[in-house]
Amino acid sequence: MAATSEGDGAVLHAAKLVRDSVPPIHPGGRPVIASVAAAAAGIRLLTGRGTGLGLLATAATAAFFRAPTRVPPPRVGAVLAPADGTVALIEEVVPPPELDLPREPVSRVSVFLSVLDVHVQRIPMHGRIRSVRYVPGVFLSADLDKASTDNERNALVLETQTGHALGVVQIAGLLARRIVCDVRAGDEVAAGETYGLIRFGSRVDTYLPPGVAPEVAVGQRTIGGETPLAVLSRAVS
Known part of the structure; x- marks a missing residue:
């Protein structure tokens, strides 16, 4: 027995x-x-x-459509990658109008997702969703720079617990035809939790606060909800 x-x-x-x-x-x-x-x-x-x-x-x-469990690193002020993929672009740009952020250049980190990557998106920091806006557009290859302004996309602004504002934009790619976003303005969210999905090839842009420099490089692989893109060293008064 x-x-x-x-x-x-x-x-x-x-x-x-x-x-x-x-x-x-x-x-x-x-x-x-x-x-x-x-x-x-x-x-x-x-x-x-x-x-x-x-x-x-x-x-x-x-x-x-897999959504593996991720564990955010215990690093205070870390802005986590919102998606798995490869850092395709790092540029100083003025945020797009749909984010309703100050019209001054900030660092934008663009992560390109191939069809083999996990395609769920994750919240980069603890905070509250200030706004969510869907913008219709075309379906250019997501690794092109103009995909940020021409492609179908869904933009959200996150008010972090440190008092900063982060912009995160889901961008449809050449094969993508559907963006899913599960959060709404006013939602309290936690770093690393899933909030959306882009079907079949895509890109996710993160707009950092003014004066914050990225800690990743072009060509680097990111793990959504775990890889720090940057660190916010101080709270906004």
Whole structure:
């Protein structure tokens, strides 16, 4: 009996390890996954073929919408990357009108997401959402500089607990056709929590407060909710 109990415990432990290693799926991706699975099942019923390809397509779609758990670093004042990807651009620019920030040049850090990256977006710091604004546009390649002003995008301003204002903009890419944003003006948010999703290739711009320099470099990989883009060293009075 003891041996049986130990065996059952080992199986349960192994099952837990497997379950913990599979990241959850963002709710915004579930309808897409269901549609792909239904299409695959329909092809299988009509043709008697395509089981393997259908399973592969469904698994690949589910992987695209994964939302792995992230642990923000215990670094006071850290502005965390809002997305997984590669730092494509770091420039001094005037924030776009939709952010309603002061019209003075600030550092903008642009993270480009390939189709293989995690596509959920994360809150960069503890704070409160001041505003959210959707702007329609075109679907240029997200790694182009003018994608920040021409592409479909969703902009939010975060009032941080340090008293600063951060601008974060989700930008649709060449293949993206849907931006999901789950926060609204007035919401209290925590660093690292997921707040949105861009479907199939995209970019996320972070506008730092005036005088704050980035601590990342062009070409550097970022992990959403964990990689510090910059550090706010003092509170605004």
